[in-house]
Amino acid sequence: MGQLNIKDDALIADAKALAELLGTSTTAALREAVQGRLAAERAAREDRVRRKYEALMATGRESAKLFPPGSSSDHSDLYDENGLPK
Numbered sequence: 352m353g354q355l356n357i358k359d360d361a362l363i364a365d366a367k368a369l370a371e372l373l374g375t376s377t378t379a380a381l382r383e384a385v386q387g388r389l390a391a392e393r394a395a396r397e398d399r400v401r402r403k404y405e406a407l408m409a410t411g412r413e414s415a416k417l418f419p420p421g422s423s424s425d426h427s428d429l430y431d432e433n434g435l436p437k
Contacts, residue, residue, distance in 0.1 A: 357363055370380035431437055 357366075366377050366381050366384075369384065370377045373380050373383070375383075429437060
């Protein structure tokens, strides 16, 4: 895989400070930080998708209450066997 060349002195200093606090190498500290953030972002995205899905399903349930009992979307009485209007 390719190499990452960081030219941000402040980031390099922060990575070294994190590595020192963790008692590990700079590479391992960066790996842990990136993997942690990546996992958090993926979880947040999955949560947003789940909440949107639940909101859509709730809208569907609420909308279904507005239709009279026994109603359906079957309109076969309006069309012939070829799908053309009667």
